[in-house]
Amino acid sequence: xxxxxxxxxxxxxxxxxxxxxxxxxxxxxxxxxxxxxxxxxxxxxxxxxxxxxxxxxxxxxxxxxxxxxxxxxxxxxxxxxxxxxxxxxxxxxxxxxxxxxxxxxxxxxxxxxxxxxxxxxxxxxxxxxxxxxxxxxxxxxxxxxxxxxxxxxxxxxxxxxxxxxxxxxxxxxxxxxxxxxxxxxxxxxxxxxxxxxxxxxxxxxxxxxxxxxxxxxxxxxxxxxxxxxxxxxxxxxxxxxxxxxxxxxxxxxxxxxxxxxxxxxxxxxxxxxxxxxxxxxxxxxxxxxxxx
Amino acid sequence: xxxxxxxxxxxxxxxxxxxxxxxxxxxxxxxxxxxxxxxxxxxxxxxxxxxxxxxxxxxxxxxxxxxxxxxxxxxxxxxxxxxxxxxxxxxxxxxxxxxxxxxxxxxxxxxxxxxxxxxxxxxxxxxxxxxxxxxxxxxxxxxxxxxxxxxxxxxxxxxxxxxxxxxxxxxxxxxxxxxxxxxxxxxxxxxxxxxxxxxxxxxxxxxxxxxxxxxxxxxxxxxxxxxxxxxxxxxxxxxxxxxxxxxxxxxxxxxxxxxxxxxxxxxxxxxxxxxxxxxxxxxxxxxxxxxxxxxxxxxxxxxxx
Numbered sequence: 318x319x320x321x322x323x324x325x326x327x328x329x330x331x332x333x334x335x336x337x338x339x340x341x342x343x344x345x346x347x348x349x350x351x352x353x354x355x356x357x358x359x360x361x362x363x364x365x366x367x368x369x370x371x372x373x374x375x376x377x378x379x380x381x382x383x384x385x386x387x388x389x390x391x392x393x394x395x396x397x398x399x400x401x402x403x404x405x406x407x408x409x410x411x412x413x414x415x416x417x418x419x420x421x422x423x424x425x426x427x428x429x430x431x432x433x434x435x436x437x438x439x440x441x442x443x444x445x446x447x448x449x450x451x452x453x454x455x456x457x458x459x460x461x462x463x464x465x466x467x468x469x470x471x472x473x474x475x476x477x478x479x480x481x482x483x484x485x486x487x488x489x490x491x492x493x494x495x496x497x498x499x500x501x502x503x504x505x506x507x508x509x510x511x512x513x514x515x516x517x518x519x520x521x522x523x524x525x526x527x528x529x530x531x532x533x534x535x536x537x538x539x540x541x542x543x544x545x546x547x548x549x550x551x552x553x554x555x556x557x558x559x560x561x562x563x564x565x566x567x568x569x570x571x572x573x574x575x576x577x578x579x580x581x582x583x584x585x586x587x588x589x590x591x592x593x594x595x596x597x598x599x600x601x602x603x604x605x606x607x608x609x
Numbered sequence: 610x611x612x613x614x615x616x617x618x619x620x621x622x623x624x625x626x627x628x629x630x631x632x633x634x635x636x637x638x639x640x641x642x643x644x645x646x647x648x649x650x651x652x653x654x655x656x657x658x659x660x661x662x663x664x665x666x667x668x669x670x671x672x673x674x675x676x677x678x679x680x681x682x683x684x685x686x687x688x689x690x691x692x693x694x695x696x697x698x699x700x701x702x703x704x705x706x707x708x709x710x711x712x713x714x715x716x717x718x719x720x721x722x723x724x725x726x727x728x729x730x731x732x733x734x735x736x737x738x739x740x741x742x743x744x745x746x747x748x749x750x751x752x753x754x755x756x757x758x759x760x761x762x763x764x765x766x767x768x769x770x771x772x773x774x775x776x777x778x779x780x781x782x783x784x785x786x787x788x789x790x791x792x793x794x795x796x797x798x799x800x801x802x803x804x805x806x807x808x809x810x811x812x813x814x815x816x817x818x819x820x821x822x823x824x825x826x827x828x829x830x831x832x833x834x835x836x837x838x839x840x841x842x843x844x845x846x847x848x849x850x851x852x853x854x855x856x857x858x859x860x861x862x863x864x865x866x867x868x869x870x871x872x873x874x875x876x877x878x879x880x881x882x883x884x885x886x887x888x889x890x891x892x893x894x895x896x897x898x899x900x901x902x903x904x905x906x907x908x909x910x911x912x913x914x
Contacts, residue, residue, distance in 0.1 A: 457650035588727070
């Protein structure tokens with residue numbers, strides 16, 4: 318984060334303080350133009366989601382709906398049980414956060430702070446699994462879960478999380494723990510603290526930012542996840558928001574105003590989360606990038 | 610006492626090892642059950658015919674031979690490769706340009722960064738549903754913008770030649786994640802490099818070409834590899850927006866694989882498809898790394914000229 322704040326820029330400094338800095342004005346103009354281009358799809362979709370059906374199909378499009386039809390939202394969200402989908406998505410996210418933060422941080426701790434034979438070999442395997450595309454394991458995993466009767470339940474989406482399914486998170490925790498000082502750990506050991514005690518009393522309280530980054534990544538991935546829920550959740554009552562929206566897309570194909578309302582509803586939680594947790598979203602990306 | 614001192618480190622390391630193995634054991638079990646095991650299984654499965662219901666039958670290399678007869682396999686490989694070759698470089702260029710723009714010290718820069726980054730975090734399913742409307746031929750935003758320039762926009766999702774450009778355009782909306790990585794890279798460039806180059810009389814373009822680009826080339830390489838792998842995993846967008854159509858013009862590889870596995874229940878064939886994809890991506894990655902030596906600059910590395 319600190320690197321983001323410390324800027325290196327090659328905007329030429331103004332030679333004379335009184336002259337207007339045209340490069341800055343040009344930068345503002347380009348940035349305003351660019352960001353409005355990026356923002357426009359949002360505005361367009363949100364405005365469609367508030368339109369009366371008769372106003373949807375107009376060309377050129379009107380960006381301010383008249384009349385504003387807020388009832389599109391309750392209409393869309395009750396057409397299919399979106400409350401149920403919302404609940405399912407949150408429930409999955411909570412289980413995955415618990416499973417992944419515990420199992421990945423324990424492994425990351427062992428890789429970063431404990432001395433044991435086989436550590437380097439094991440860590441090399443962790444790095445290797447980062448490079449394996451998910452498609453390769455998709456089918457055998459499906460067959461495994463089908464054979465033990467878990468297809469059609471939430472278990473294939475929850476249980477692997479408790480077994481450090483995400484090698485990237487193991488890597489992330491390890492990198493973060495590596496940067497934590499050894500002094501406190503040694504002191505705690507001398508005072509008779511167990512290794513689990515070190516993890517629980519020293520590492521975890523001092524590594525809150527990385528736990529937050531992982532939790533937010535899990536929420537985002539979980540909201541985004543489509544292919545896995547699609548193959549494992551066969552009962553409509555179990556659908557996540559992503560699956561529900563896809564079903565809505567098929568059933569209300571022609572009712573664009575409702576369809577847009579439903580998709581705005583699905584993105585809103587992530588947008589709100591983003592605005593409150595921006596720092597952590599960006600931190601996660603910076604961690605990722607520094608790996609390259 | 611001295612005996613105790615000798616024994617102590619040994620006892621310590623035993624507990625330390627035991628704890629370590631205990632802490633890593635969830636990952637080990639997970640690796641065996643959900644990664645290592647499945648990779649082996651999928652390799653073996655690729656030599657069988659299996660519909661899950663009936664027992665699998667040994668098929669030798671038949672699945673791989675069938676692939677050579679499968680027109681849709683070649684079509685999906687073609688579609689995905691073209692998409693990757695065009696979308697990934699464009700994503701890099703656009704992401705980098707935006708990052709450079711955002712790497713200036715002006716007011717409201719935080720707000721601009723947020724606005725450019727936001728689309729990247731949206732769930733891909735919602736983005737796909739939204740963009741089907743944005744790309745609509747008669748009422749869509751894109752064709753409206755084009756009409757302002759006096760251009761009659763095409764039926765993006767209904768004409769075979771426009772489907773891939775449409776999906777590529779849509780992917781550019783999400784370059785925010787890459788942009789942030791470039792931004793972090795740009796900010797890691799020491800300012801004195803620019804100062805030194807300026808003293809030597811370098812202009813803005815020379816600074817960009819001979820300082821910025823070499824300094825962030827490792828980041829570009831990283832994004833190139835990650836982008837390639839990502840391009841071969843495109844699934845939700847065509848699945849929701851086009852179902853691979855029109856005329857299979859957006860039949861992405863993973864969509865073809867998905868249909869074979871979960872619609873036709875040809876698990877053996879689908880496993881073979883996944884292995885071919887794996888090898889194809891691996892070859893591409895190796896090629897990228899091979900050619901990267903020519904343009905990627907690592908600090909502290911001395912090259913023979």
